[in-house]
Amino acid sequence: MTSAAQHPTEVAAAPSGVGLRERKKTERRTALIDASHRLVAAHGLEAVTVEMICAEVGVSPRTFFNYFATKDDAVLGHLPWAVAQDVADTFVAGGPTGVLRDDLVELVVGLVAAPPLGAERVRRTLELVTHHPRLMAHHIAWMDQQKSQLERLVRERLADGSPHRPETLTALLVVCAHATLLRWDAAGGDGHVREHATAVVAELRAVLTD
Structure with missing residues (x-):
């Protein structure tokens, strides 16, 4: 398995026409996903906590739960996936x-x-x-x-x-x-x-x- 930490960070594109607020939300969401990938690759799924992910990104657990219901949701990074x-x-x-x-x-x-x-x-x-x-x-x-x-x-x-x-x-x-x-x-x-x-x-x- 290739370590997630070895991959360069890929910036997810916000939908066209969205404002600064939505772009910031997209950036924070993807930062949480990338942090969860790095930490799971380094420590294993069971060892990683929401608090560790938050510390990696520099946000509070309250902010984390604005984006994801669980740690697993952050690792999976699920979003609605529409056909063009x-x-x-x-x-x-x-x-x-x-x-x-x-x-x-x-x-x-x-x-x-x-x-x-x-x-x-x-x-x-x-x-x-x-x-x-x-x-x-x-x-x-x-x-x-x-x-x-x-x-x-x-x-x-x-x-x-x-x-x-x-x-x-x-x-x-x-x-x-x-x-x-x-x-x-x-x-x-x-x-x-x-x-x-x-x-x-x-x-x-x-x-x-x-």
Whole structure:
């Protein structure tokens, strides 16, 4: 496992058009996440406390709890993770290829390729997740919570009388997104996300047709 402390700090970009107050909040949130990564890499998950994270950043526990409910939440750094509007619009309109299977892959790519806290920070999170079952369970539960936006897009895409159930396709999307993230991380962040998403779908097809 690569130590999180060895990675340079990556500044997460605040959404365009936000004011100074929101940018400051984004900077503080990411500082808490980065501090938790450094401390867990150095001392282990169980040894790190909220107080240690706060001391690293120079904030009070009260401030910490304005951003995260628990230490694990800071380590995972979860934020709402939306599909880019242009990707969503293209999918709903029947694109980009017109083949549902291939367009589902593109939707996964659109979701995975632009994490709100930056790709390197997500990689550090995944490294920790794969070594701590408690974090993995928490991460999977969070991924499941993100499915509402995906189900809405799937429902808008499917024509009346479609043989496909939106709930089934949405669950498949969540699984593919998570598997793509893990596959990308296992490759050290090399390769385009689309390559990994396509490989995940191919693996699923091979299993189902075996």
